[in-house]
Amino acid sequence: MQLLASYLSGSWSQGSGGKSALVNPATEAVLAEVSNGGHDLAAAFAYARDKGTAELGALTFAQRGALLASLAKAIHGAREALIDLAVANGGNTRGDAKFDVDGGAMTLSFYADLGAKLGSTKLIADGEPIQVGRTARMGGQHVWARRRGVAVHINAFNFPGWGLCEKLACALLAGMPVISKPATATALVAHKMMELFAPLLPTGALQMLVGPAGTLLDNVGPGDVVAFTGGSTTARTLRTHAKIVEHSVRLNIEADSLNAAILGPDVDLSSETGGLFIADVVKDMTQKTGQKCTAIRRVLVPADKHADVAAAIAERLGGIQIGDPSLENVRMGPLATAAQAKDIKAGIARLAEATDSIYGGTGDITPVGVPAGKGFFVGPVVRSTKDPMNCAPLNEHEVFGPCTTLGIYDGTAAFASAFVAMGQGCLVSSAYSDDRDWVAAFVGAAAPWAGRLYLGSSKMAAQSPGPGTALPSLLHGGPGRAGGGEELGGERGLQFYMQRTALEGDASVLKSLLG
Ligand code: NAP
Numbered sequence: 293m294q295l296l297a298s299y300l301s302g303s304w305s306q307g308s309g310g311k312s313a314l315v316n317p318a319t320e321a322v323l324a325e326v327s328n329g330g331h332d333l334a335a336a337f338a339y340a341r342d343k344g345t346a347e348l349g350a351l352t353f354a355q356r357g358a359l360l361a362s363l364a365k366a367i368h369g370a371r372e373a374l375i376d377l378a379v380a381n382g383g384n385t386r387g388d389a390k391f392d393v394d395g396g397a398m399t400l401s402f403y404a405d406l407g408a409k410l411g412s413t414k415l416i417a418d419g420e421p422i423q424v425g426r427t428a429r430m431g432g433q434h435v436w437a438r439r440r441g442v443a444v445h446i447n448a449f450n451f452p453g454w455g456l457c458e459k460l461a462c463a464l465l466a467g468m469p470v471i472s473k474p475a476t477a478t479a480l481v482a483h484k485m486m487e488l489f490a491p492l493l494p495t496g497a498l499q500m501l502v503g504p505a506g507t508l509l510d511n512v513g514p515g516d517v518v519a520f521t522g523g524s525t526t527a528r529t530l531r532t533h534a535k536i537v538e539h540s541v542r543l544n545i546e547a548d549s550l551n552a553a554i555l556g557p558d559v560d561l562s563s564e565t566g567g568l569f570i571a572d573v574v575k576d577m578t579q580k581t582g583q584k585c586t587a588i589r590r591v592l593v594p595a596d597k598h599a600d601v602a603a604a605i606a607e608r609l610g611g612i613q614i615g616d617p618s619l620e621n622v623r624m625g626p627l628a629t630a631a632q633a634k635d636i637k638a639g640i641a642r643l644a645e646a647t648d649s650i651y652g653g654t655g656d657i658t659p660v661g662v663p664a665g666k667g668f669f670v671g672p673v674v675r676s677t678k679d680p681m682n683c684a685p686l687n688e689h690e691v692f693g694p695c696t697t698l699g700i701y702d703g704t705a706a707f708a709s710a711f712v713a714m715g716q717g718c719l720v721s722s723a724y725s726d727d728r729d730w731v732a733a734f735v736g737a738a739a740p741w742a743g744r745l746y747l748g749s750s751k752m753a754a755q756s757p758g759p760g761t762a763l764p765s766l767l768h769g770g771p772g773r774a775g776g777g778e779e780l781g782g783e784r785g786l787q788f789y790m791q792r793t794a795l796e797g798d799a800s801v802l803k804s805l806l807g
Contacts, residue, residue, distance in 0.1 A: 363400050640670075
């Protein structure tokens with residue numbers, strides 16, 4: 293049995309003590325094991341501070357961008373092996389696996405290009421110069437400067453490849469060394485990427501702890517940052533961690549999200565916009581078996597379209613084969629872990645107390661190509677409510693799987709945006725409409741409650757990746773329940789890893805500092 297090693301202080305170490313198993317969630321076969329501890333994490337932090345900080349600091353943005361490009365190339369070179377690991381360890385179909393692996397490479401490439409654009413500048417200007425004195429001689433200028441410290445990255449189980457790469461791209465380009473911790477259950481893809489990346493990066497630039505966090509966060513200090521993706525319960529533990537509090541360590545949280553999708557009153561289901569809406573809802577339920585933080589969980593449709601929407605979604609779902617994701621005709625695999633499957637069943641049972649069944653009952657299915665009784669499978673489930681505003685299980689609890697709930701509404705933008713707000717802060721919500729006045733009214737009221745608003749319409753339908761895809765050029769994160777964090781968003785993604793400093797002095801000196 294392979295015992296996965298961590299990459300710490302410049303070498304691979306297997307740790308010691310008890311072990312956790314990584315399994316294939318379709319068959320429950322054990323694929324590898326990982327030690328639950330036994331690593332010298334204090335030494336890893338010292339290594340990053342001493343070696344990684346100096347090595348990355350000696351490079352320009354353009355050179356660090358070139359490193360990211362080499363990582364993207366390494367992923368392309370090992371793409372098939374990475375996809376196979378994601379299928380085996382993540383319960384991913386081949387399409388799901390590509391979404392994770394290619395998404396990681398694409399994000400690295402995006403930030404590689406940004407590095408080339410930033411060139412050899414040391415400071416990045418934040419806004420225009422300001423006159424702060426009596427005359428133009430006395431000026432002010434905000435700048436972003438490289439922070440000195442360690443970036444700790446803690447990732448969720450659902451995107452082991454993309455999650456690693458999207459955080460890594462921003463931190464390394466900004467010049468901070470990284471200690472990355474993938475979720476234990478699905479760590480095989482991240483572990484393989486670490487094997488690919490280690491020979492390509494400067495000493496101390498990237499380390500990886502494979503296995504439980506243990507005392508990882510006890511080592512953070514002033515200047516360090518922690519970027520976390522995962523559940524809100526873990527997020528709460530991090531927010532109150534003694535070292536994070538003591539040193540005011542910057543903490544970015546990407547957590548749960550009750551993303552909404554709203555069908556505008558103007559949309560005919562047979563139109564391009566209507567087709568996009570149905571396709572996006574079904575895609576978000578089944579891609580990655582609904583285990584996307586950006587997936588649509590709550591759907592709002594005008595009352596007179598409810599029956600047609602329910603029928604269209606049910607028809608699409610009925611054509612989706614569920615089972616062992618390594619089989620060619622299977623379009624939806626299992627949940628990633630037994631705990632996930634249990635949580636989702638509990639979430640569906642809770643919804644069932646307050647909603648009606650449209651499709652899939654409580655999610656019991658017989659998957660294809662799987663030994664009887666094996667695998668962490670839950671089938672797609674669609675529920676429905678006539679009173680979406682007052683449906684507590686719908687608006688309070690994220691069912692992180694292939695489940696969505698339809699609610700009816702009066703077609704007004706005011707109701708639609710209030711429904712988005714009921715999620716108490718989400719990563720993304722979407723509205724499908726070709727009525728610009730309705731869209732404007734919706735956006736104005738819904739924007740404070742969402743990190744991203746996706747506006748589906750006939751003009752963009754043919755080229756839309758759907759609301760579930762987080763793009764490197766746009767912010768990923770959301771207020772309130774979603775954690776209050778921000779990642780990506782082009783150059784904005786670097787800011788978490790840099791210090792904004794206000795410079796005040798002779799305007800010509802300030803100008804020369806920015807080159
Ligand atoms: P989780 O249980 O919170 O775990 C997330 C990560 O935190 C894992 O790497 C986990 O390590 C680690 N962790 C657990 N306890 C820790 C502690 N005390 N100190 C430091 N690290 C700790 O979440 P999950 O089950 O992997 O992910 C599911 C949740 O993530 C869902 O609720 C979903 O909404 C959310 N999510 C959000 C986004 C987003 O971008 N907003 C993206 C994906 C998922 P181990 O695996 O070793 O326990």
